[in-house]
Amino acid sequence: MSSRTPFTITINPKIPLRLKRLEELANNLWYSWDRATRTLFSRLDPNLWGAVGHNPKAFLKRVDESILLKAAEDRVFLASYNSILSTYDSYHYEASPQDSYENLQPEDQVAYFCFEFGFHESLPIYSGGLGILAGDHCKAASDLNLPFVGVGLLYRQGYFFQTIDNQGNQEVTYTDSDFEDFPVMPVLDENGSNICVEVGLPHRNIRVKVWQARIGHVTLYLLDTDLSENAPQDRYITHKLYGGDKTMRIEQEIILGVGGVRALQKIGLKPTVWHINEGHAAFMILERVRSLTQQGLDASSALEAVAANTVFTTHTAVPAGHDYFSEDMIETYFSCFYQDLNVTHEEFMRLGHVPGSPDFNMTALAIHGSRTHNGVSKIHGHVSANICKDMWPQIDAEENPITYITNGVHVPTFLAQEWSDLFDRYLGHEWRTKMCDIDYWSRIHPIPDHLFWSVQQSLKSQMLYGIRARLTQQNFRNHGSEAHLDRLLRFADPINPNVLTLGFARRFATYKRATLLFEDLDWLKKIILDEERPVLLVFAGKAHPADIPGQDLIRRISQIARLPEFEGRLLLVEDYDLRLARRLVSGVDVWINNPVYPLEASGTSGIKAGINGAINLSVLDGWWGEGYDGKNGWAIKPGHENMEPKLRDKEESQAFYEILQDQVVPLYYNRGKLGYSPEWVKMAKHSMVSLLPRYNSTRMVDEYVSKFYLSASKQGSLYAEHDFDGARKVAGWKNKVNNAWGGVALRRLDTPCNRTNFGDVLHFRIAAKLNGLKPDDVIVELLLCRQSGKMSLCDFKHFEFKCVDTEALDEYLFELKLAPELCGKQEYYIRVYPYHSLLTHPMELGLMVWL
Numbered sequence: 001m002s003s004r005t006p007f008t009i010t011i012n013p014k015i016p017l018r019l020k021r022l023e024e025l026a027n028n029l030w031y032s033w034d035r036a037t038r039t040l041f042s043r044l045d046p047n048l049w050g051a052v053g054h055n056p057k058a059f060l061k062r063v064d065e066s067i068l069l070k071a072a073e074d075r076v077f078l079a080s081y082n083s084i085l086s087t088y089d090s091y092h093y094e095a096s097p098q099d100s101y102e103n104l105q106p107e108d109q110v111a112y113f114c115f116e117f118g119f120h121e122s123l124p125i126y127s128g129g130l131g132i133l134a135g136d137h138c139k140a141a142s143d144l145n146l147p148f149v150g151v152g153l154l155y156r157q158g159y160f161f162q163t164i165d166n167q168g169n170q171e172v173t174y175t176d177s178d179f180e181d182f183p184v185m186p187v188l189d190e191n192g193s194n195i196c197v198e199v200g201l202p203h204r205n206i207r208v209k210v211w212q213a214r215i216g217h218v219t220l221y222l223l224d225t226d227l228s229e230n231a232p233q234d235r236y237i238t239h240k241l242y243g244g245d246k247t248m249r250i251e252q253e254i255i256l257g258v259g260g261v262r263a264l265q266k267i268g269l270k271p272t273v274w275h276i277n278e279g280h281a282a283f284m285i286l287e288r289v290r291s292l293t294q295q296g297l298d299a300s301s302a303l304e305a306v307a308a309n310t311v312f313t314t315h316t317a318v319p320a321g322h323d324y325f326s327e328d329m330i331e332t333y334f335s336c337f338y339q340d341l342n343v344t345h346e347e348f349m350r351l352g353h354v355p356g357s358p359d360f361n362m363t364a365l366a367i368h369g370s371r372t373h374n375g376v377s378k379i380h381g382h383v384s385a386n387i388c389k390d391m392w393p394q395i396d397a398e399e400n401p402i403t404y405i406t407n408g409v410h411v412p413t414f415l416a417q418e419w420s421d422l423f424d425r426y427l428g429h430e431w432r433t434k435m436c437d438i439d440y441w442s443r444i445h446p447i448p449d450h451l452f453w454s455v456q457q458s459l460k461s462q463m464l465y466g467i468r469a470r471l472t473q474q475n476f477r478n479h480g481s482e483a484h485l486d487r488l489l490r491f492a493d494p495i496n497p498n499v500l501t502l503g504f505a506r507r508f509a510t511y512k513r514a515t516l517l518f519e520d521l522d523w524l525k526k527i528i529l530d531e532e533r534p535v536l537l538v539f540a541g542k543a544h545p546a547d548i549p550g551q552d553l554i555r556r557i558s559q560i561a562r563l564p565e566f567e568g569r570l571l572l573v574e575d576y577d578l579r580l581a582r583r584l585v586s587g588v589d590v591w592i593n594n595p596v597y598p599l600e601a602s603g604t605s606g607i608k609a610g611i612n613g614a615i616n617l618s619v620l621d622g623w624w625g626e627g628y629d630g631k632n633g634w635a636i637k638p639g640h641e642n643m644e645p646k647l648r649d650k651e652e653s654q655a656f657y658e659i660l661q662d663q664v665v666p667l668y669y670n671r672g673k674l675g676y677s678p679e680w681v682k683m684a685k686h687s688m689v690s691l692l693p694r695y696n697s698t699r700m701v702d703e704y705v706s707k708f709y710l711s712a713s714k715q716g717s718l719y720a721e722h723d724f725d726g727a728r729k730v731a732g733w734k735n736k737v738n739n740a741w742g743g744v745a746l747r748r749l750d751t752p753c754n755r756t757n758f759g760d761v762l763h764f765r766i767a768a769k770l771n772g773l774k775p776d777d778v779i780v781e782l783l784l785c786r787q788s789g790k791m792s793l794c795d796f797k798h799f800e801f802k803c804v805d806t807e808a809l810d811e812y813l814f815e816l817k818l819a820p821e822l823c824g825k826q827e828y829y830i831r832v833y834p835y836h837s838l839l840t841h842p843m844e845l846g847l848m849v850w851l
């Protein structure tokens with residue numbers, strides 16, 4: 001048989017009329033957070049459900065006709081089906097789009113661009129935290145009824161599947177997906193033909209097909225170059241996520257940025273806010289600028305118009321993590337833009353310029369092309385402001401326009417079913433609408449402790465079943481013996497899930513220091529091998545195929561897991577994906593995260609664990625830096641940034657061991673008469689109560705709307721009014737200011753006095769040389785603060801000078817009368833910076849002169 005090629009034919013079942021809407025349920029990623037819908041499918045045929053990787057659409061194409069016919073007659077099944085449809089319908093049709101935001105205009109629409117999106121394992125176009133965050137952003141936008149669309153790439157192979165061999169080597173496999181099996185559909189025009197757009201790459205045009213996925217109310221548009229009209233190598237552009245080399249990357253980013261804008265245009269959408277989620281998508285700025293220059297606007301005014309309603313979120317905490325391309329590549333790929341924009345190569349390169357590098361940097365482009373920029377936690381906001389401070393050369397990092405919105409997770413997706421059942425019972429169904437009500441969640445405290453504990457135990461048990469299945473498969477594939485498997489699984493006992501279980505799962509990037517726990521193996525042994533109070537460690541994660549040090553981490557963990565003392569105490573589970581993530585975050589007792597401070601931009605897995613009653617033991621970095629309140633978990637205080645890395649690892653691992661042995665283990669095993677630890681439950685409850693209402697994606701998206709989207713939309717329309725009059729004004733004015741600024745100077749006219757009495761009015765007089773600018777073009781101000789040990793610019797009060805006269809031909813006289821309100825030694829500064837009423841951020845020009 002083997003030499004012959006078989007003919008194949010696939011037989012699809014006919015969905016009975018009575019169950020017709022199963023197709024609709026399978027085509028809306030609503031199922032990614034509605035567990036009842038997933039259960040409905042799996043009930044039909046649990047084995048098939050597993051075999052198709054929990055993919056409803058693939059499932060419906062393979063399930064036996066007889067099963068469907070039987071279900072169509074089964075009253076119990078129909079009752080569930082109807083009840084799900086009724087929830088589905090009220091979610092989708094009973095709220096009008098602008099319910100939640102009265103300030104939103106009817107024409108408002110947010111377009112959110114990202115390189116990856118993670119909703120559910122059945123749509124594998126994500127690799128890790130960034131994609132899942134983007135997915136959660138879309139889900140929350142749907143929950144909030146925002147007019148919102150996403151734009152991304154539809155990867156044929158996505159990120160890779162991971163297996164780990166006996167020696168701990170990561171093996172990578174890519175498989176082609178059949179888009180027919182994905183919850184996506186081609187976008188059709190009014191004639192029923194596929195909508196495609198063209199994107200020019202050197203010496204050829206690429207045809208890009210536009211697909212759509214439904215995420216509740218929200219549509220996600222996904223771009224695909226795998227079309228027969230394209231040359232074979234171009235069909236690969238949208239195959240692998242983070243695959244290929246720099247050429248592949250720039251082509252992917254051009255397809256996303258340029259193709260994405262064209263796709264929205266062709267579909268007829270006119271977004272009023274454009275959100276770039278991480279620098280990969282920043283080429284969209286260029287296409288939008290190009291499109292405006294085609295309408296006759298000059299490039300600088302077009303850039304102002306585009307930037308005014310563009311929001312940029314950065315997720316990286318090291319400059320090296322920012323995407324960049326060489327000057328040659330930019331010349332190759334974008335010289336065709338120069339003419340359209342009427343700019344020179346040098347002017348174009350400036351858009352992506354960062355001091356000290358000849359390359360074109362995507363973060364720089366994103367910042368130049370947006371007026372609202374943020375990091376993803378408080379710490380990361382400061383870090384980003386520092387990394388990018390040269391973009392505003394004369395402004396202190398504390399005052400530059402980079403702010404932060406801390407990440408959150410989509411609670412319905414990550415909260416285990418058992419918890420939502422328990423909430424239904426003790427809080428009532430309305431908890432779903434109280435996501436951000438901080439006081440409301442204290443109602444968790446009265447839930448009986450033993451119930452709380454038993455939910456945790458039951459979830460741990462489910463996790464252990466899952467892990468055992470994966471490890472059994474892993475062992476079988478690696479030709480391990482039965483005896484070895486028995487030893488491996490001896491502490492992972494779902495019947496008696498009483499062993500304190502710690503989880504560590506995320507990308508194996510080196511800064512996340514997955515092996516920090518193994519700094520002192522003897523100490524670790526002493527803690528976890530205790531007969532009375534054993535500890536189980538569970539690890540999972542993928543390392544990027546090109547990240548050799550990351551793969552070494554996996555080998556090291558595997559090596560330790562094979563040491564006789566550790567066998568069974570340390571489990572390394574392969575192929576970390578959303579499914580395994582949901583299992584682990586709800587099944588472990590303690591979630592560990594020990595990145596090198598301050599490199600964890602936010603991190604989100606610890607939040608997922610926290611809302612599920614697991615307790616965090618983490619370095620105070622990213623979201624935990626603000627989430628930790630002293631009672632809701634344990635904190636490893638990071639060593640100083642400039643500390644020698646080895647020493648730092650040593651100190652932080654020591655802190656980890658101490659916390660584990662002195663606090664975590666005793667607390668967990670301090671079982672009361674009823675067999676559980678009341679103190680543990682208290683802490684787990686407090687962790688849930690303090691984290692759930694603060695770090696969920698509803699709060700996050702709500703913040704994006706109220707702080708960024710509403711103002712960006714307003715600013716965008718202000719700039720666009722009367723044929724882009726505002727944009728032209730700002731561009732022209734900035735040009736004038738930039739040319740004049742070198743000659744701007746302040747001179748003090750009054751004699752500084754260094755002692756006065758309370759109530760005395762101080763009279764400050766300044767002569768400002770404005771080099772052709774007018775007094776209205778600037779703000780002259782005094783900053784005043786009482787001296788103290790730790791002062792930051794935000795502590796200062798601002799007092800504005802008034803222009804009173806022309807002192808000489810080229811100087812203006814500014815005055816300020818001020819009676820300080822506080823006594824004691826005060827510190828003050830006087831400075832001037834450009835001002836225009838249309839500016840989005842007062843410091844956006846990056847210009848300032850201090851006296």
Ligand SMILES: *Cc1c(COP(=O)(O)O)cnc(C)c1O
Nearest residue numbers: 128129506577578581603604605
């Ligand atoms: C949440 C999540 C992540 C992000 O984890 P961090 O610890 O924040 O890096 C990565 N992968 C998966 C599958 C996740 O669900």
